[in-house]
Amino acid sequence: MDIDQYLSEKQAALDKGADRIRNFEVFDFNYVPEKPLMREEVKPVIDALLRYQQTGIANNVLVLGSRGSGKSVLARCLMNLMSQQGQAAFAYANCRQHNTSVKILAALLGLRPRGSSLDELWQRFENAHEGRVVFVLDEVDLISEKDRHKDILYLLSRSTRNYMAVLLSNNPKFLNLLDESIKSTLQPEIVHFRNYDATEIERILLDRARIGLKTTPAGTPSEIAAMTARNTNSDVRVAIKTLYLWALEPQTAIAEHFEKARRDIMFDVIRDLNDRNLLILRAVLDESDGFAKDVYETYRRRSAQVHEEPFSYMHFYSNLSYLQSLGLLVLISTKVNRTYTNRIQLTFDPSILDAVWTMRFA
Ligand SMILES: Nc1ncnc2c1ncn2[C@@H]1O[C@H](COP(=O)(O)OP(=O)(O)OP(=O)(O)O)[C@@H](O)[C@H]1O
Numbered sequence: 001m002d003i004d005q006y007l008s009e010k011q012a013a014l015d016k017g018a019d020r021i022r023n024f025e026v027f028d029f030n031y032v033p034e035k036p037l038m039r040e041e042v043k044p045v046i047d048a049l050l051r052y053q054q055t056g057i058a059n060n061v062l063v064l065g066s067r068g069s070g071k072s073v074l075a076r077c078l079m080n081l082m083s084q085q086g087q088a089a090f091a092y093a094n095c096r097q098h099n100t101s102v103k104i105l106a107a108l109l110g111l112r113p114r115g116s117s118l119d120e121l122w123q124r125f126e127n128a129h130e131g132r133v134v135f136v137l138d139e140v141d142l143i144s145e146k147d148r149h150k151d152i153l154y155l156l157s158r159s160t161r162n163y164m165a166v167l168l169s170n171n172p173k174f175l176n177l178l179d180e181s182i183k184s185t186l187q188p189e190i191v192h193f194r195n196y197d198a199t200e201i202e203r204i205l206l207d208r209a210r211i212g213l214k215t216t217p218a219g220t221p222s223e224i225a226a227m228t229a230r231n232t233n234s235d236v237r238v239a240i241k242t243l244y245l246w247a248l249e250p251q252t253a254i255a256e257h258f259e260k261a262r263r264d265i266m267f268d269v270i271r272d273l274n275d276r277n278l279l280i281l282r283a284v285l286d287e288s289d290g291f292a293k294d295v296y297e298t299y300r301r302r303s304a305q306v307h308e309e310p311f312s313y314m315h316f317y318s319n320l321s322y323l324q325s326l327g328l329l330v331l332i333s334t335k336v337n338r339t340y341t342n343r344i345q346l347t348f349d350p351s352i353l354d355a356v357w358t359m360r361f362a
Pocket residue numbers: 028029030031032033035036037038039065066067068069070071072073074139169170204236237240
């Protein structure tokens with residue numbers, strides 16, 4: 001087959017696939033369904049928000065859960081529902097996009113971040129919002145290391161206006177990143193979103209298929225859900241993307257679409273890592289035996305090569321569990337000479353890391 005032929009055949013197949021899709025929007029990861037699948041763990045968040053509305057006493061919440069466990073979508077759904085009732089004002093910022101306290105406040109005020117000091121911005125915010133405000137800081141662990149003390153959290157916890165904070169993160173060690181003083185004034189209630197099981201993922205997929213596809217495929221959502229629960233940390237993004245790819249090209253095996261979806265999403269995750277975490281993964285790849293201590297030494301050497309200050313062993317270790325929660329590696333306890341030690345194993349195709357590495361450091 002020559003190039004033209006392949007191109008026109010593929011184009012025709014995709015056009016046919018596109019006919020099967022009624023609504024492309026539901027396959028966008030930022031889509032907020034009218035009725036997301038309820039999960040028990042949302043209840044304490046709703047309760048805390050209602051208590052705040054009633055009493056005005058801030059009840060800060062930290063929602064932890066792995067990637068694609070519904071933290072953002074459920075927060076956004078709650079904001080829609082509760083602001084419709086006209087009760088609390090929400091101030092939402094994604095800390096990946098706005099990664100310092102100044103940038104977050106400037107975005108909330110609709111200003112440019114340059115030229116204003118943090119205190120000035122905070123003052124303006126307080127002057128503009130005398131009533132109850134719930135700050136929803138999504139991906140809060142991505143506040144930059146430049147913003148060492150995460151000042152916005154300090155300001156929030158000390159605010160005389162009694163603002164409330166809802167923080168979302170997929171880093172289980174997020175609290176360890178905070179200064180003691182902030183931790184003790186913020187005192188968040190911690191809510192863990194556990195990973196979805198296959199049945200829950202299937203229900204989410206069935207709902208997307210109902211709105212997004214012209215015909216609801218029998219059996220396909222359950223097959224995709226089972227693969228997602230088995231082979232990822234139940235990352236619903238992978239499931240949704242697989243369903244989408246499958247709808248476009250139903251003649252290709254689901255397993256193939258699933259692998260592609262997983263790969264694409266892994267690529268995004270790895271590309272979004274900071275340099276130090278990328279260096280850790282690189283060291284795991286370089287150090288074939290995978291013993292944590294050896295990997296740490298390799299990591300230090302690699303860091304020196306790119307003039308990056310390495311983490312201490314303790315920080316290195318807590319980043320390993322972060323990387324584990326992102327589904328990028330697993331720690332396996334192994335017995336060596338009568339003591340137990342951890343071996344690190346990557347859980348993705350190393351060529352993805354090579355590609356990102358080249359983009360970043362080559
Ligand atoms: N309960 C749910 N009902 C409907 N859709 C859901 C639900 N949970 C997750 N999803 C869908 O799965 C995808 C991932 O969810 P979401 O973005 O909320 O994950 P997250 O926990 O915020 O992940 P991350 O840690 O990467 O930010 C989104 O497209 C979202 O709409």
